[in-house]
Amino acid sequence: MPLDIYDKLMMLAKRRGFIYPSFEIYGGSAGFYDYGPLGSRLKQNIENLWRKFYILKDNCLEISTPTVTLFEVLKASGHVEEFTDLTVDCKKCKQSFKVEEIIEEKDSIENTIDKDNIKCPNCRSKLMNPYPVNLMFSTKIGFGKSRDAFLRPETAQGIFIDFHLLYRYNREKLPFGVIQIGKGYRNEVSPRQGIIRLREFSMAEAEIFFDPKDKNHQNFDLVKNKELYLYDNKKEKKYSLEKAVNDKIINNQALAYYMHLTHEFLIAAGVDQKKFRFRKHDKNELAHYAEECWDAELYSERFGWIECVGIADRSAYDLKSHIKKSGTDMYATRKYDKPRIVKNKKIIPKMDELGPLFKKKAGEIKIILENMEVKKLDKISVKIDGKTIEIPKTCYNVIEKKEKQTGEKFIPHVIEPSYGIDRILYCILEHNFIETRKKDEEYRILKLNPIISPIKVAVLPLINDNDLSKIAKEIDLSLRNSGIETYYDEGGTIGRRYARMDEIGTPFCITVDHDSLEDNSITIRDRDTTNQVRIKINDIINVILNRISS
């Protein structure tokens, strides 16, 4: 079987220092990869470009929270119950499989296995009795009286549980966005897709908090005529943002705006427009927290359409859960034009009655009662863990209170663009990988956008000569001092050295030749056109800075 593009790229990635399989000297472990010197640089450049879009353009705040996350947080968020994959074990060869990956039909996934005659992909035994497996890595904090914890499945929860602090930081104004870039973890049953399905991955997430009554975006008007390819799982069609929102293809301006921002970012990062689309989640594939979700999908020759970004309307799901479980005031306020005097019926819980009756749940019930809007008084019931519990009248008093209100409280809704950085990085490599031949040899070029290229400029003395090397080293140093990543290389023919740089995506090569000694000029070679232009040494930094920043 000839190598496909994935094999070829991963060979190049390992040979040239982009990506290594992790722990290889100990036999490796599926789902873990290292970024080598060039890969680490490339990944950081992609992340910093993303920051430009979300921090500088969209004014988001960035925070950074731990990867080790308390059980309580992920219990409240629903991940302890919902973050699962249906799994099946082979009794004979002892391997485990994710059901979704070994059956054809996505529908009726629960039933397929037991009903049909599904064979183990490994030893062909019949597979039976699938069961859900939680995909979080678990650990414990401390010793003795230790606490249960998980490695976070998403960075988002770290943002949600700080919402009240961040809302205050933003001077209690909505909408505002908070981003986090960092590691996420997913203990896959048996990852088989290389760098596309990682157990430890890098994500960039934005949680934009909106008043649910106003999911418009202030910059929407500037971009409403931009067009996107939208795929509804049947057909793909081009829509302007405005039309998509008006026709309710996309539910609101906020979702549409962040789809647009995602498109802009991915194109700027070097994704091929022709291998890009947005796909809407069917109702039955939505995550447990999502009301609507669009995936930005990128096409790969081996893997087909890959989900690289999810843009979800998480509504009030997460904040509501955390308010309920923690009892913290995480509401926002919609200010009235002038304060109002309102009569409110309030429930005053009696803990000495609730305690003996409801034991551990009494505290939670107290918080629900205190925050309940009282309409009918004959019968009060609360919902806990899915069960409705009636609260006896002996457990509370009801009082009527006049209150001055400056506004009404509500739980903000969240629009979440969530980016898988590793998948995006892989797709950028694939979309920009060119194989050709030169002088009867294989010749590879990575046409990376200068803004994300790991090395911006190679500095090459034409031949190995002390005078030329001296000038070249000075140029190299001055570029580095200006914060520009360079690679200095004086080994081999100039053609060989250009080839090395083309293969790792370096957009510019500076060559110092004997004329440089006389005229203080050098040539700059452009990777994509192979054109060479002669410029003054003093102008190098400005020329390069100009060309790598756009």
Next chain:
Amino acid sequence: MPLDIYDKLMMLAKRRGFIYPSFEIYGGSAGFYDYGPLGSRLKQNIENLWRKFYILKDNCLEISTPTVTLFEVLKASGHVEEFTDLTVDCKKCKQSFKVEEIIEEKDSIENTIDKDNIKCPNCRSKLMNPYPVNLMFSTKIGFGKSRDAFLRPETAQGIFIDFHLLYRYNREKLPFGVIQIGKGYRNEVSPRQGIIRLREFSMAEAEIFFDPKDKNHQNFDLVKNKELYLYDNKKEKKYSLEKAVNDKIINNQALAYYMHLTHEFLIAAGVDQKKFRFRKHDKNELAHYAEECWDAELYSERFGWIECVGIADRSAYDLKSHIKKSGTDMYATRKYDKPRIVKNKKIIPKMDELGPLFKKKAGEIKIILENMEVKKLDKISVKIDGKTIEIPKTCYNVIEKKEKQTGEKFIPHVIEPSYGIDRILYCILEHNFIETRKKDEEYRILKLNPIISPIKVAVLPLINDNDLSKIAKEIDLSLRNSGIETYYDEGGTIGRRYARMDEIGTPFCITVDHDSLEDNSITIRDRDTTNQVRIKINDIINVILNRISS
């Protein structure tokens, strides 16, 4: 008790969005902190400044490897056995304590507890029977046939196990350095020092690989006259780098050079020179992998001298262990001027004899035998897990071979500067925190160096006026488009707004006033002098870029 500087700083840090206790809405968990919008920016600025020193100045390569680390890696590195704290439990109140923290004398730590009458700091019961506890967070990869893993205690091992790939990337030349910035984990028994003792922390580590016969640094001559304060646990004395190396106070140039680089970096980041020293580790406190170690210590009013950077000579410890355990060729080659023909005695192990005799250890013994220099032949023994095992003559043949050698193989030595980013960040805040009074009110200033300040410029219309706001917003946007972090603020008196910016360390405030409408100028206020200078709007970006880059 009045608040000390730590309390005051942490209150400011929470109120203004630098640092929040993690999971606070669920009761929090000691040893975990979140970085808020300003803290996250500050931390990134410190890390990027560090990168300038190690990547641009020292030419190191950066890589990025997983935090989840296979058991085998940390078994080989010695962490499974050695990364422990002596711990004691209180039988009565069920709390656990780190012995080191509750006894006075650091000597004879093993005996103190059982011999002396040490009381529980909590309930005053007598404490007995201390035992070592491994401080790594443990987890499992996969299900069914799962593999044991830990959260990495240091980023270094990810670099060591890729050494052969990185050596090839660097075209097999020594010395060269590899850095990694990322999370490290240490499941402390009971952390009690706030942000100074974290269970999940950020570290920046550099592993510089040297030929053990040549631990000189190419830039040493440029810095040999620089002076450092060195503390040998008895007295502190100022030494030039050259004298310290010549007098063997510091063992080699490489160690001395990275101590100097550490000093330069910390001062550039804003550490107070008067609260800075290097302390040499006593022999009995060296980590299990270290031959010599110097700590860069920073002084804190509450905590005293804090270890913020460790600069260790790890010798060949780690690479040797990984070569032995994995059987991977991780040697470097010292090239001869011309190839040599050498007669070599080589041991050819017989697996069919070794196998039945040594079972699981046979493979490891085979690798050791193959790589052994054969001198005496009457008795061959190998050392495994601390035990010396004699190998019977029936288990191998010895042959003599003529070989062409281009160089000799050796295991590189490693100099490791390892930085605790969170501690450095805290000390920078403490060293630059000024409390004073203004108009009879408390007034706080953070005199952060502009290069690490989270916000570089505040943009303030003098009063709330549409014309002024319009200009101010244009200035704000153009600064952001140039990558400069700004804060736009039109709320409150101008004095109040200056005060807010002084408190978070913003070095410059731009004020747009009514004259700006006529003369296209604004005033720039300097935080530290409070001087105001009037400049043209067109010059703003250059002026600011100039002042924040040095």
